[in-house]
Amino acid sequence: MGFEMKTAVIIGKFYPLHDGHIDMIERALEMFDKVHVLVCTNGTQTWGNLTPEDRTTAVVYSLNYHYPELTSKLEVHHFDDSNMPDAVESDNEVSRVWAEFLVKRFPDMTHFYGSEPYIQMMAEHQNKEYVMDNRNLNLISGIS
Numbered sequence: 001m002g003f004e005m006k007t008a009v010i011i012g013k014f015y016p017l018h019d020g021h022i023d024m025i026e027r028a029l030e031m032f033d034k035v036h037v038l039v040c041t042n043g044t045q046t047w048g049n050l051t052p053e054d055r056t057t058a059v060v061y062s063l064n065y066h067y068p069e070l071t072s073k074l075e076v077h078h079f080d081d082s083n084m085p086d087a088v089e090s091d092n093e094v095s096r097v098w099a100e101f102l103v104k105r106f107p108d109m110t111h112f113y114g115s116e117p118y119i120q121m122m123a124e125h126q127n128k129e130y131v132m133d134n135r136n137l138n139l140i141s142g143i144s
Helices: 019-031 052-066 092-105 117-125
Strands: 007-012 034-041 074-080 111-114 129-132
Touching: 007 019, 007 092, 019 034, 019 052, 019 111, 034 052, 052 074, 092 117, 111 117, 117 129
Parallel strands: 007 034, 007 111, 034 074, 111 129
Antiparallel strands: none
């Protein structure tokens, strides 16, 4: 049996990016062979004068600054989620739609990684492994 690459996807608004996000991504980079970070934005959210693309660039620069030795395992992507369903609380149907999208967008994904209940729901919908990041939850969550 050959080596199976473990690839995780982390999604979030990173609105704004803070130390809890950085710590969570660092732990994922230590656990997985590859990590996709999807920075989700829409036109209703502003972060100073930064555009959504600027927010994505800020995530990339921050991670490169903090963990230059790990960034070869990291890919950061921008996604305008204006046409995706949203819910303030974790919702089974919203999680199903997002899970289907993520599996198509990242066909190499083997794991869902995060700190929110909806991440586990997404993993269950796609029969993927779920790894809960449970450190510093008070620093990470925007909805808990």
